[in-house]
Amino acid sequence: MDERTARTADYLRAVLRVPDLGLVLRPRPPGTVRGTFPFDGPVHVVTAHNPGAERPGEAENAARQARLEADLDARGLRRWTTVASAEDGSSAEVGALVVGLDDAVACAFGAAWGQDAVFRWSPSAWTVLACDDAPSVDLGWEIV
Template identity: 55%
Template sequence: MQAWEEREERFAGYRRAGLRVPGLTELRPADEGTDEFPFDGPVHVLTAYDPGPARYGAAENERRQQALLEDLPAGVQRWSAVAGAEDGSHAEASVVVRGLTDAQALDLARRHGQDAVFRWTAEAWSILPCDGGPPVHQGWRTVR
């Protein structure tokens, strides 16, 4: 498979990815519309797990995630989270952060080898590609 085909396959998965913030909320992408937004401003979802097409074991992924957490600027709010496939076939430890600009979130993601960052606002669940490609904006719903 060509590199661009692999990228497109991964991004198709990102468009279906949901988010669980234990004790707070669970989000699923939707074609349009939004639900009650649980934060008081935009948040980004970051991970250092399995960058791009790489697939590491649990210990390496945990080491990588810890390095990402240590790279977060002081003062950003953070919540532990899990992002992944709706059917549970793939999940990655993540962190929801409030207080970063898109540029800061993308810089962190690039430094940790990631393809993209999720941005969640009251208006959209967005995928921001690290390679400068166009963002994808979707609706979202919380799971009740």
């Protein structure tokens, strides 16, 4: 497995926490949806943390994320802080759940910050959207 494929595989297992909304979302097999979708339409999760194979450290990741959030705020987009991590909470990355983006814009944000993919959450799927020409992956979801 090449390095990019290994990094992308981590997206498929990521648990998403949205502390201010009291949400914990876990990926599930495609077609599985458990819980009530809390938005009027699809939302996206973007981050500036750990671009590609880089691991710039806590201070640089925080500074990058602050710049991304300032850009989202300047566009008047509604957002909440997220933490995507492994099931046990390790490998955590701060991000932003954003209302009002379409897939192309969300992927453009991801690509601009060196990300391999972003998430889209809809009533029917938890999707890992590739920021390049790699295929996207639809999963199910569960709110716990």
